[in-house]
Amino acid sequence: MEQELNTTQSKSEQQNEILVAALKLFAEKGYFNTSLTDIAEAAGIKTVSAIYQHFGSKQSIANKLYENILDSLNVSIDDIRRRTQKSSEQLRGVVDLFFKLTDDAPYIMKFLLVMPIHEFLPDQKPILQTSAFTKILKIIQSGIRNSEIRNIDPALANTYFFGIINNTLMMVLADELDKNAEAYRSQTWLAAWNMIAKKSSVF
Amino acid sequence: MEQELNTTQSKSEQQNEILVAALKLFAEKGYFNTSLTDIAEAAGIKTVSAIYQHFGSKQSIANKLYENILDSLNVSIDDIRRRTQKSSEQLRGVVDLFFKLTDDAPYIMKFLLVMPIHEFLPDQKPILQTSAFTKILKIIQSGIRNSEIRNIDPALANTYFFGIINNTLMMVLADELDKNAEAYRSQTWLAAWNMIAKKSSVF
DNA sequence: GTCTATACGCCGATAGAC
DNA sequence: GTCTATCGGCGTATAGAC
Numbered sequence: 529m530e531q532e533l534n535t536t537q538s539k540s541e542q543q544n545e546i547l548v549a550a551l552k553l554f555a556e557k558g559y560f561n562t563s564l565t566d567i568a569e570a571a572g573i574k575t576v577s578a579i580y581q582h583f584g585s586k587q588s589i590a591n592k593l594y595e596n597i598l599d600s601l602n603v604s605i606d607d608i609r610r611r612t613q614k615s616s617e618q619l620r621g622v623v624d625l626f627f628k629l630t631d632d633a634p635y636i637m638k639f640l641l642v643m644p645i646h647e648f649l650p651d652q653k654p655i656l657q658t659s660a661f662t663k664i665l666k667i668i669q670s671g672i673r674n675s676e677i678r679n680i681d682p683a684l685a686n687t688y689f690f691g692i693i694n695n696t697l698m699m700v701l702a703d704e705l706d707k708n709a710e711a712y713r714s715q716t717w718l719a720a721w722n723m724i725a726k727k728s729s730v731f
Numbered sequence: 732m733e734q735e736l737n738t739t740q741s742k743s744e745q746q747n748e749i750l751v752a753a754l755k756l757f758a759e760k761g762y763f764n765t766s767l768t769d770i771a772e773a774a775g776i777k778t779v780s781a782i783y784q785h786f787g788s789k790q791s792i793a794n795k796l797y798e799n800i801l802d803s804l805n806v807s808i809d810d811i812r813r814r815t816q817k818s819s820e821q822l823r824g825v826v827d828l829f830f831k832l833t834d835d836a837p838y839i840m841k842f843l844l845v846m847p848i849h850e851f852l853p854d855q856k857p858i859l860q861t862s863a864f865t866k867i868l869k870i871i872q873s874g875i876r877n878s879e880i881r882n883i884d885p886a887l888a889n890t891y892f893f894g895i896i897n898n899t900l901m902m903v904l905a906d907e908l909d910k911n912a913e914a915y916r917s918q919t920w921l922a923a924w925n926m927i928a929k930k931s932s933v934f
Numbered sequence: 935g936t937c938t939a940t941a942c943g944c945c946g947a948t949a950g951a952c
Numbered sequence: 953g954t955c956t957a958t959c960g961g962c963g964t965a966t967a968g969a970c
Contacts, residue, residue, distance in 0.1 A: 558850035560763035563945060575955055576946085586946070644847055647761035656907055684915070687902050688895050688922055695894030696887075704859055705886060712887070719891055723926060766963060778937055779964085789964070 543582040545571040547596070550589045555635035559590060559648040590649055597636055601660040609663065615671025616721065622664055623693055623717050630697045630709035638701055641694055664690075668724070677724050685724045692720040746785040748774040750799070753792045758838035762793060762851040793852055800839055804863040812866065818874025819924065825867055826896055826920050833900045833912035841904055844897055867893075871927075880927050888927045895923040 549570035553562040564576045564586055573579065583589045608621035630637045639645070645652060655661060668685050671677035677685060696716045699705045705712070752773035756765040767779045767789055776782065786792045811824035833840045842848070848855060858864060871888050874880035880888060899919045902908045908915070 558763075558847060561850060564947090565945080577948085577955065578953085580947075581953070584947095642847070644761060644845070647764060654905065654907070656905075683902075683908060684899075684918075687899050687908070688919075691894040691896075691898030692891050692926075693894075695898065696890050699886075699890050702857065702859075704857070705890070715887075716891075719926065723895075723922065767965090768963080780937065780966085781935090783965075784935075787965095 540582070542571070542573065542578075546573070546579060546582060546589065547593055551593055551635045551639065554590065554593070555638040555643065559643075587648065591652070593639070594645065594649060594652060597639055598658055598660055601640075602663070605660055605663050609667070615667050615674070615676045616725070618667045619664075619671070619689070619721065620717060622667070623720070624713070626693060626697060627709040627713045627716075630700055634701055637697060641698055642701065671724075675726055678726050680724075689720045689724050692716060692723065745774070745776065745781075749776070749782060749785055749792065750796055754796055754838045754842065757793065757796070758841040758846065762846075790851065794855075796842070797848065797852060797855060800842055801861055801863055804843075805866075808863055808866050812870070818870050818877070818879045819928070821870045822867075822874070822892070822924065823920060825870070826923070827916070829896060829900060830912040830916045830919075833903055837904055840900060844901055845904065874927075878929055881929050883927075892923045892927050895919060895926065 546567060550562070550567050553566055553570055557566075564579055567589070568574070568576045568579055571579075579589075583592070604625055605622065608618055608625070612618050612621060626637070640655065645655065656665075665682060665686050668677060668689070669682045672679055672682055672685070693716060696705075696712055697709060700707075700709045700712070749770060753765070753770050756769055756773060760769075767782055770792070771777070771779045771782055774782075782792075786795070807828055808825065811821055811828070815821050815824060829840070843858065848858065859868075868885060868889050871880060871892070872885045875882055875885055875888070896919060899908075899915055900912060903910075903912045903915070
């Protein structure tokens with residue numbers, strides 16, 4: 529059972545299966561259309577009660593999922609920033625990660641891109657204000673400072689760049705494009721990067 | 732006509748107030764976090780039962796809302812296509828409309844851009860396959876045919892173009908940008924248009 | 935034709951037997 | 953520590969009085 533979330537392995541395997549099942553169901557049907565009965569069933573657990581051995585409430589399942597996803601993303605982004613220097617390289621790393629996740633772990637990307645998280649986790653920060661996404665904004669700010677990126681409002685550059693990237697991935701996730709994300713990766717990267725890059729590179 | 736006007740008008744007015752209240756609540760809290768009690772209260776209706784004079788179910792309220800919004804959008808787009816010929820002008824018309832709606836009717840734009848409609852209206856077509864949005868795609872296809880727009884996959888051009896437009900509007904709706912939509916309109920239009928236009932015009 | 939009262943189901947959550 | 957049984961409540965929907 530491959531797992532994209534680096535969860536606490538020390539805890540029981542059952543807890544992990546609950547999280548995996550919940551992620552899938554939440555992404556497919558939505559949080560409110562998913563009952564604990566559905567989750568127990570999909571996780572191969574016989575009774576709903578068993579879930580309460582691991583989680584205090586349905587919301588806490590979603591919370592743990594969200595934290596795991598953001599933690600994992602955070603680690604990946606730290607990695608990218610450590611391994612490369614130029615903003616273009618770092619952004620490219622983030623884009624490659626997002627495209628890979630879209631093909632390999634679509635439920636995680638649905639969680640990040642399309643689910644209305646605030647509706648069922650009202651106490652969570654808006655996703656753009658989380659550590660992982662502020663780091664991405666910092667990459668763009670740094671790119672503007674060192675003239676890799678055009679001198680425009682960083683928030684707007686961020687909006688345009690990930691408007692292209694994320695909308696492409698959302699179309700793939702919604703099955704509105706024919707191929708998988710990988711098929712659009714380099715073309716979409718170029719389109720998005722040229723949009724904000726100081727010097728339009730060759731197309 | 733006059734003596735009956737009060738009754739009928741107040742009846743249809745009440746129906747309208749239910750729709751307006753529901754739109755606001757759905758957009759703010761989400762469909763599943765909104766009860767019929769909430770709607771009745773916000774609509775200035777004393778009892779939940781009164782809602783059933785106008786709608787057979789909660790879902791049918793959302794359905795009617797969705798249809799009204801799409802119908803209205805459809806009319807506006809027909810109008811735009813009738814008044815202008817060039818794809819650039821027609822797309823500009825659509826963009827202007829979207830930006831205007833974002834400032835003037837943010838709940839409508841939330842319905843169109845961010846709400847997970849399929850979660851509470853599972854029988855509705857995906858929004859991109861509705862009449863209004865296929866017409867927008869046709870504008871792009873026609874622009875490719877007559878060489879206003881670069882010769883790329885129309886679906887991809889659509890994805891890139893409205894990736895920029897819609898993400899900007901989503902940021903405004905989520906209060907992640909400082910100003911209102913109007914403040915970003917012309918700059919964002921240029922960015923999106925130059926992305927797909929055959930000849931990059933001056934910035 | 936508006937409101938009171940209520941039915942009914944589903945779901946989240948808990949208690950307690952074993 | 954796993955399952956049976958059940959509770960309590962909310963929310964949709966309806967029946968029927970006036």
